[in-house]
Amino acid sequence: MAEQYDVIVVGLGAMGAAALYQASKRGAKALGIDRYHPPHTLGSSHGDTRITREAIGEGEFYVPLVRRSDQIWRELESLSGRRLFEQSGGLIIAPPSASATFHGEGDFVEASARVAMRHGIAHEVIDAEEIRRRHPLLKPRSIDRAYYEPGAGVLRPERCIQTQLDLARQAGAAIQMGEKVTGYEATDNGVTVTSERGRYCADKLILAAGAWMADLLPGDCRAGLRVCRQVIYWFEAEDISQFDPQVFPWVIWIGETLEEFWSTFPAPPDGEAGVKLVTEQYHRASHPDAVEREIAAEERADMYYRLTEPRLKGLRDNCLRADVCMYTVTPDEHFLIDYHPESERVVIASPCSGHGFKHSAAVGETLAQMALDGRTEFDISSFNLARLAGSTTV
Numbered sequence: 297m298a299e300q301y302d303v304i305v306v307g308l309g310a311m312g313a314a315a316l317y318q319a320s321k322r323g324a325k326a327l328g329i330d331r332y333h334p335p336h337t338l339g340s341s342h343g344d345t346r347i348t349r350e351a352i353g354e355g356e357f358y359v360p361l362v363r364r365s366d367q368i369w370r371e372l373e374s375l376s377g378r379r380l381f382e383q384s385g386g387l388i389i390a391p392p393s394a395s396a397t398f399h400g401e402g403d404f405v406e407a408s409a410r411v412a413m414r415h416g417i418a419h420e421v422i423d424a425e426e427i428r429r430r431h432p433l434l435k436p437r438s439i440d441r442a443y444y445e446p447g448a449g450v451l452r453p454e455r456c457i458q459t460q461l462d463l464a465r466q467a468g469a470a471i472q473m474g475e476k477v478t479g480y481e482a483t484d485n486g487v488t489v490t491s492e493r494g495r496y497c498a499d500k501l502i503l504a505a506g507a508w509m510a511d512l513l514p515g516d517c518r519a520g521l522r523v524c525r526q527v528i529y530w531f532e533a534e535d536i537s538q539f540d541p542q543v544f545p546w547v548i549w550i551g552e553t554l555e556e557f558w559s560t561f562p563a564p565p566d567g568e569a570g571v572k573l574v575t576e577q578y579h580r581a582s583h584p585d586a587v588e589r590e591i592a593a594e595e596r597a598d599m600y601y602r603l604t605e606p607r608l609k610g611l612r613d614n615c616l617r618a619d620v621c622m623y624t625v626t627p628d629e630h631f632l633i634d635y636h637p638e639s640e641r642v643v644i645a646s647p648c649s650g651h652g653f654k655h656s657a658a659v660g661e662t663l664a665q666m667a668l669d670g671r672t673e674f675d676i677s678s679f680n681l682a683r684l685a686g687s688t689t690v
């Protein structure tokens with residue numbers, strides 16, 4: 297007889313680890329299953345740091361999620377004694393009316409400032425001269441200006457995931473790693489989950505499989521989810537102390553076209569060697585198992601000579617490490633969080649589109665509420681599945 301659980305969580309990355317922690321903290325009998333061994337480097341949640349900010353220019357309906365996440369990160373820090381967040385401040389640099397949209401928004405400096413104003417979030421909008429005066433390593437163009445949020449910073453994704461898994465286990469959750477879920481069936485009586493190793497029964501199921509979500513959804517649900525390969529680079533610094541979060545903010549650089557977009561991260565002293573840089577691309581999509589994991593010399597050179605050198609001082613042309621990571625993107629670049637169209641026993645969560653980590657702690661709470669209470673206190677109406685109807689998968 298398969299063991300019976302209140303809830304099973306499939307996928308224990310950013311969202312699944314948070315959901316498992318929240319469900320088991322509430323006393324639910326929970327099982328988490330992952331095909332790999334999170335935190336791992338094969339999905340969407342690795343790379344040492346993730347930007348977090350409160351004024352979410354992608355849409356102000358994200359503000360309650362990020363604020364609740366901030367509370368949960370602090371709670372997790374105090375429960376575990378681990379440092380999960382480094383305050384560095386953050387700069388979004390863009391020319392006025394940037395024609396390149398960022399995560400679906402046109403003028404992201406203006407959009408962020410608008411949200412900050414409406415929600416009482418400390419911020420400034422500064423010109424290029426002021427950016428250079430405060431941060432001599434940065435070389436904005438004279439037309440650029442920046443949204444600055446002093447309370448922003450970076451989260452440590454691997455530690456956040458590990459901490460939530462550890463605390464979930466302490467609260468009684470069962471965790472099975474290295475086990476791929478191959479299917480599930482929901483009936484009036486419950487849900488049966490099938491994996492490469494066995495069958496498990498539960499009252500409710502949360503699917504948080506990241507880039508592999510489409511494999512677990514029926515055709516009309518998966519339409520519109522595109523998996524786009526991204527690359528994270530770490531370049532050698534002339535003096536790494538100049539990039540310490542205490543003195544160096546994260547920077548989102550937005551240019552006239554999407555090809556000019558990139559971001560620079562502060563380097564926590566206990567983090568990866570070098571300074572982390574990230575680009576974004578949405579042109580090429582593939583199945584996550586077929587994603588090209590090799591990073592070509594031309595990609596490293598492009599990152600350094602085309603994007604970094606014209607805008608940032610203090611880095612050498614020496615790429616210490618590079619990793620592939622994946623965005624799972626919806627057509628409007630917002631999240632997908634909803635009940636499965638065929639059964640409310642199954643909650644589906646694909647909250648990525650390249651900006652999900654900062655919200656993941658509260659998304660986990662949302663998913664646990666949806667599964668255990670049949671409703672959530674958060675407004676997730678913008679993340680519904682119905683809006684993707686008619687989308688096509690590339």
Ligand SMILES: Cc1cc2nc3c(=O)[nH]c(=O)nc-3n(C[C@H](O)[C@H](O)[C@H](O)COP(=O)(O)OP(=O)(O)OC[C@H]3O[C@@H](n4cnc5c(N)ncnc54)[C@H](O)[C@@H]3O)c2cc1C
Pocket residue numbers: 306307308309310311312329330331332334338339340341343345346347348475476477478504505506507508509526527528574621622623645646647648649650651652653654655
């Ligand atoms: C390069 C890059 C930079 C980013 N920067 C930021 C940032 O600065 N700020 C920000 O907020 N967000 C950022 N994001 C987005 C954010 O990291 C993601 O939204 C988030 O980490 C996605 O979490 P997830 O749980 O959906 O996926 P994952 O963490 O990848 O978890 C999915 C899990 O499901 C498991 N799984 C899949 N299929 C199965 C199966 N069949 N059976 C069992 N297990 C399965 C996988 O092994 C994996 O562990 C970035 C993303 C990338 C790629």
